[in-house]
């Protein structure tokens with residue numbers, strides 16, 4: 516289960532910053548924990564167990580580092596939650612928010628009004644996104660982005676007079692957020708179990724997870740092709756006249772940084788075109804430089820009709836999501852009367868101003884280019900060199916500054932641990948204690964550091980990851 520919290524025993528090496536840090540804090544760690552336990556319900560958490568062990572209290576951050584309330588300095592291998600692409604403490608973003616709050620803290624964009632920040636952001640996104648993406652709709656999160664996608668998809672087919680096109684095909688172990696629509700689109704069984712009422716007409720096909728699910732002697736390319744062809748089979752089963760769209764993350768993020776082989780996306784695109792089905796790329800993690808391209812669909816070489824954006828759009832400094840519309844979809848939406856969807860904070864001026872400052876930093880400091888040509892290749896090679904022939908590493912997936920490390924009982928035989936989630940949790944706790952944030956999804960360890968990370972910091976992450984994975988192997992008695 517992807518976000519679950521487990522009890523963690525803290526090791527507390529005193530850091531030099533500790534005393535000064537504690538002096539600025541309003542309360543002691545114990546007080547924070549007691550109040551947190553008394554009043555705060557965390558997302559995706561077992562609150563009983565969390566309250567007994569106590570949360571880690573993060574009090575400040577700079578660059579790629581976090582500090583907790585005990586003064587521990589922690590390297591953030593996850594960029595917060597896949598979002599802090601420009602790193603922590605960027606004054607440009609803080610200044611943009613401060614200026615905008617003084618100038619115009621809020622105005623809506625509903626009733627024939629607009630404002631400079633949302634105009635600047637839209638023009639900038641059109642410049643940065645691939646050629647056919649020139650129109651953007653705004654919301655506050657990735658989940659709302661995917662809710663918006665459904666609204667656009669259905670409106671689009673209504674404008675084409677194809678009212679029977681209602682089904683949306685998604686994938687098992689995909690993640691598309693946690694609103695009712697986002698959770699239904701996603702393929703996380705444990706989320707579906709807690710949603711007795713789901714959005715109608717959403718069905719799932721299997722994921723392109725080679726290490727875990729390929730049988731026999733299929734090559735990764737053959738396997739990925741077979742998984743893509745499940746889309747065609749599903750369309751034929753439902754009837755092409757009834758299928759509106761296919762949605763997928765170019766690489767699955769929360770599902771374990773699963774990178775499909777190069778045969779996958781071209782085949783998905785071919786099938787979508789053949790049966791006249793909209794292709795949606797959920798770029799919430801992949802967007803804004805993660806793979807070394809501005810958007811992950813560019814890395815995989817396909818052209819979606821809609822893209823969902825969030826996380827890296829503002830580097831997480833304030834909440835914002837968006838949907839980018841391909842010209843042919845935008846044209847249909849624009850020329851066919853009212854589009855009956857909006858959020859109070861669609862295009863919020865402060866969020867838009869922060870997004871503009873963030874995107875200009877990514878562009879003008881050449882951060883995305885550096886991920887592509889320098890830090891990304893360095894990170895990927897370092898991981899592969901460090902874990903080549905490691906006794907419990909079965910696969911390393913990724914590109915740019917995102918990676919998934921498959922823990923496996925027998926790497927050569929592609930045999931996973933029977934109790935995979937438990938092994939991931941053991942490893943995650945060693946990371947935590949070693950002051951590295953590395954996430955565990957089942958038995959895959961995930962890294963997605965801020966895009967501004969330098970090589971020394973990459974070395975530190977990989978060394979700490981190695982320590983945690985070695986310690987895990989040792990605890991399991993594997994060497």
Ligand SMILES: *Cc1c(COP(=O)(O)O)cnc(C)c1O
Nearest residue numbers: 656657658690691692797799800
């Ligand atoms: C995080 C995520 C979402 C949901 O975004 P929220 O801002 O948490 O609602 C949607 N899709 C993908 C691929 C994500 O990683």
